[in-house]
Amino acid sequence: MSQESWSPPPVLIAVDLVILTLRSNQLHVLLVQRGIEPFRGAPALPGGFLNNDGEDIAVAAARELKEEADLEASRLHLEQLGAYGKPDRDPRGRVLSIAYLAIAPGLPEPVAGTDAAAATWTPVEPVLSGRLTLAFDHQQIVLDGVERARTKLEHSALATAFCEDEFTIAELQRVYEAVWGLRLDPRNFYRKVQRTDGFIVPAGSNRRTTNGRPARLFSAGPRTVLHPPIARPEKSPADKGDR
Amino acid sequence: MSQESWSPPPVLIAVDLVILTLRSNQLHVLLVQRGIEPFRGAPALPGGFLNNDGEDIAVAAARELKEEADLEASRLHLEQLGAYGKPDRDPRGRVLSIAYLAIAPGLPEPVAGTDAAAATWTPVEPVLSGRLTLAFDHQQIVLDGVERARTKLEHSALATAFCEDEFTIAELQRVYEAVWGLRLDPRNFYRKVQRTDGFIVPAGSNRRTTNGRPARLFSAGPRTVLHPPIARPEKSPADKGDR
DNA sequence: CGAATAGTGTCTATAAGACATTATACT
DNA sequence: AGTATAATGTCTTATAGACACTATTCG
Secondary structure (H helix, E strand, O other), rough: OOOOOOOOOEEEEEEEEEEEEEEEEEEEEEEEOOOOOOOOOOOOOEEEOOOOOOOHHHHHHHHHHHHHHHHHHHHEEEEEEEHHHOOOOOOOOOOEEEEEEEEEEOOOOOOOOOOOOOOOEEHHHHHHHOOOOOOOOOHHHHHHHHHHHHHHHHHEHHHHHEEEEEEHHHHHHHHHHHHOOEEEEEEHHHHHHHHHOOOOOEEEEEEEEOOOEEEEEEEEOOEOOOOOOOOOOOOOOOOOOOO | OOOOOOOOOEEEEEEEEEEEOOOEEEEEEEEEEEEOOOOOOOEEEEEEEOOOOOOOOHHHHHHHHHHHHHHOHHHOEEEEEEEEEEOOOOOOEEEEEEEEEEEEOOOOOOOOOOOOOOEEEHHHHHHHOOOOOOOOHHHHHHHHHHHHHHHHHHHHHHHHHOOOOOHHHHHHHHHHHHHHHHOOHHHHHHHHHHHOOEEEEEEEEEOOOOOOOOOOEEEEOOEOOOOOOOOOOOOOOOOOOOO
């Protein structure tokens, strides 16, 4: 905080959302088609400006989540990613964006019929590689969001945020595989996840139907920080066979 | 980014700095005494408002680092911590603060004779525990900054930012001990640090004088992300003897 | 010499990775 | 039966933690 007092520069505050989910075992991000200049027609992150009624930025993020994606923040993981403030990031003038990362369980269809009709789930891969160009500096924000998710999978129970209330260990494994972009050994993963303290707890010895043997259902445990962590292999460990 | 266009709320942008260093093996943070209301006389983080000439926020952080602490950002580790935007965090009105974390090697004396005369190195412990009350939400920011440093010690070469260009392994160990607040076994630490790929590299087989056998000097290696990480023990592993 | 700090070696418990085997459903 | 997926077990190798020991300086 400065000691001097002087006239402030006018700065617009935006809140942008990186909403990640899994669709058919692929990591997707929610993008909207811009309807106005600049970058009209280009894909962009959902977001908006801060209300002028003294709204908290975290509340603004939750509000945009509802408005643009029809998602309830209270049921999602939502955390701040950081502030993006390069002076030229918005051609209209000085706009400082606070980016938030949200994790949602796989939804059957992209939201529709709401204000979020223009929102579409898009695979992250073309965005990360730059083959799909986003408006503003949104590619960088997605990059940072995915990187945040990747590292948090190791040390926190974030992976369960991609799952429904009850899930199988195989489903949890697919989260790790999709976000990290590599294959894991199911047997070792099973052991690892079970032995990591309060990570997941058996949900009433229920089961669910697929093809083979029914799997036990689990739900997210009380532990948010994992001891020991789920280590991410340096290189894809032997990609021969399995599934 | 929002599709609608409407009048923006006036929001002031501040940049606040959590500058950490080691002084006599204790983690310290740089605090200034506030000269004006609100919180006049209370300790606070160094910082200031964004310039109105279209300054980048990272540049603003570097500028404040120079102005308030007489430190050169180019020689320091400097990273963004996050945005703090609770509506009531500043009684004067809406002020959104972008916090930055800076790591400096142990400086012999607090900066003096400069604009930063009011700045003093303060042990973090009273701040973390709440025994020392800071202005605004600065206690929370310090908490987040220290937590960030603690976790980054594990997975990145951040520890070297606390050291001079050349340092001994024992000095590096003291960084880990001070930031984590626990004791480590010197022999195991030696092994671990040496075997972690490009973490530290021998600086010309020089040495330095203390009391016992001279220690080899090392400098920061090319690797910024550590494989494998330097694991932080869950509990202080046997605090009997040594040093 | 003895004190002090630096650096190396060794042992053991535990975890990671590879992979075989058994279990329980479906058609 | 045959196929598919879930769950458990076993083996080998690597790593963490505890700690003995050697090395090199100082007074």
